[in-house]
Amino acid sequence: MEKIVLPEIENLNQIDVYIAHDGFQSAKKAFAQTPDALIDQVKKSGLRGRGGAAFSAGLKWSFMPKSTDKPKYLCINGDESEPGSFKDRQIFEYNPFQLIEGVIITCYAIGAKVAYLYVRGEYHKWIKLMQNAIDTAYEKGFLGEKMKETFGTQFSCDLFIHKGAGAYICGEESSLMNSIEGYRGYPRVKPPFPAQKGLWGCPTTINNVETITNVPPIISKGWEWFSKIGAPKHPGTILFGISGHVNKPGVYELPSGVLLTDLIYNYAGGVPGNKKIKCVIPGGSSMPPLRGDQLEGVKMDAESLKEVGSAIGTGGVMVMDEDTNLLKVLLRITKFYHHESCGQCTPCREGTSWMEKTLHRILDGHGTSNDLDLLVNVANNIEGNTICALGDAAAWPVKFMITRFRDEFEKYVNPNISLPVPNKVHSMRQTAVPLEDISK
Template identity: 50%
Template sequence: MEVKLLTEHYDKPEFKALVGYKKLGGYDTLKKAFGMKPKEIIEIVKASGLRGRGGAGFPTGMKWSFLPENNEPRYLLCNADEGEPGTFKDRMMMERAPHQLIEGMVISAYAVQSKKSYIYIRGEYTESYRTVEKAIREAYDGGFLGKNILGSGFDHDMDVYSGAGAYICGEETGMISSLEGLKGQPKLKPPFPAVKGYLRKPTIVNNVETLAAVKYIIRDGAQAYRKNGTEKSAGTKLFSVSGNVVRPGNYEIPLGYPLKDLIFNLCGGLKHGRKLKAVIPGGSSAPVLTADEAMRATMDYECLAQMGSMLGSGAVIVIDDSNCMVDLMKVILHFYHHESCGQCTPCREGTGWLDKIVTSIVTGHGRLQDVQLLEKVAKNMMGRTICALSDAAAMPAISFVTKFRDEFEFFVREGRSKVKKEGYNYAQMHH
């Protein structure tokens, strides 16, 4: 069953504007937060077990407590550079509930004592940008941003920034570079952003969904938040389901929910009565699960990690038996090749080689040793670069080849896909 905590009012159009948002209890939690000490809020968020909803799943309260104890100005950045293929939850959150994000951000900013925040929105999301920008103006007019918010003595300014098309800016240090007006190239950590981030000042970077969840944790308390989810994966999470299901869309479910039920109950199963072949459970960088694995998986950080995959951003891509896995892997690897920022050799060269090798297979020019070569190149790309993009390309490559080796070998041997599709020319698809 869905549990609509963050998304309770998403089907009400009035929730988008300040008036409607306030009528539905909006900004009441901010008042409550100002009655608490900042440290208390951090402790509640820690106790709630909230983990970052953008992809890495790092405990939010712990991230906040890495800020140094000094008087330097500190920044809060909201990561709204949603770019992991298959993910479309943050866009919905910004377009339907911009004030929910703003309220969560002001509470979080108060907790970490930041006077300035930015929402970094991916460039293609022009509608999100307009909606959030308008909501910020409303929040200033309503006294929820600016000087002495609600008489608390706490000042906070907020602004939006538009990216310009670069997947890598979803990586927190890449985003910081981009916001600083540079190429969006990630930086070596440490120092972590909490110590030296935006303009070399202490900076917290959190995902849209993470910041919105903070509001509900403060509203209901850590224990109430923990009623949903598992011990290590607390609360609810939004999952973006796409691919070959009858009812694709965003679903808010408690963490620990069976993937099988998400696909076959909530999403209505597979289109055209087809059979399940595979599922990518956490965005295109998450290792693919076979149908058997998918039927056993639960949607929480620990189960998917145990299965050698990851929860990632919560983008569930459901693949039916009409798809050729070699073809899909080519789509994925082309993307990571295109998006590599070029700083680190293993990534710049590795993504290029992976793309080239799988292209040669899918166009009918593969050699049997290419299948092994894919694995070898991918393994050499893991854990050797400044950021996780290299691994993000290598992980799906290894999982596709390992779990669907027969399809790769068949393609090489026969010069055509094992999956017959009427009128389909795989080579032509990749011109």
């Protein structure tokens, strides 16, 4: 099977090797075309974002205004902080020049002269590797003013790394832009969307690292070629990062639509001790979990996972065997989202805290069956009522773990105590405003 994002070529992270394998030829081909033609090809290829929401990359690019007197920007999202997700760092380490070439083509297509690569702060090693690759690209004339001569074009762009400071919320696109601007990483209320008002109030496109790395092969081999790989509505390959109870955890580049069971048993070597699977989270910790007895025939692409009540997210697959304590897993996940909530909106700030406390109470042996209903109720009141999707990311694991594994959770609660639980507390939507507005 052909690898698009992480080709199996030795030392591809060295610029001479990359050039010897047709490196930067896609950019050359791109400069011979109009930006609109490139956007059209990426749209037709069916490339969808690999950062979580699987939104059409070409469509997103087309939202950038054509005539504006403001500068335009590209942000490449390498924050990679979703638990269970560890694939972008493979690109930084093994194929940094294809990412850089993707940045060059994207900048040209959307009309951006400056790009920021936002990398999670803990990735010291990968920041260093990426900075070396960028420095080398400048030296060899593939970035900055020198690229005009190299590619024989009037266009040039610059690429800078912006290092995060360890906050998960800075992976959210509007928060990421605030962080680059030097402000606290608070998500912004949308609309306006980044293409209208992004970095420093200027039109901005934000794409994930893996999304951008897919661009050069699409330009060199054509959109038709790409659109025929994997699942028709979500084509291409996906970097699946598989972890947990599997014999061979790691990152596997496979066509979208691969069977989840194939991924677990054939690629990741199955479950240690041949134990049964209790639960799989298919796309990073915020995605709805699947039951072990629900995995047969499940395909790993956005549409197929939606059909079984989950989502592809970042392709971070977490496998849990039959001995896993799901209460502990859910508490750990909830603690994470509570800790990472930026606190701007009440449902997320308070709800994540209540959910963590309630799960703690159950784990301490003081829970009731009503606590399980209460947890689902709180999750329902967070979902859709917040400024950014961290609220949903915190709510879904609670809501779906408890509803899909109720039998598991019932084991930990006292069946003899029953308290009434309100159906809906009240609409909290009006509280979803930034703190600055509340303080006025």
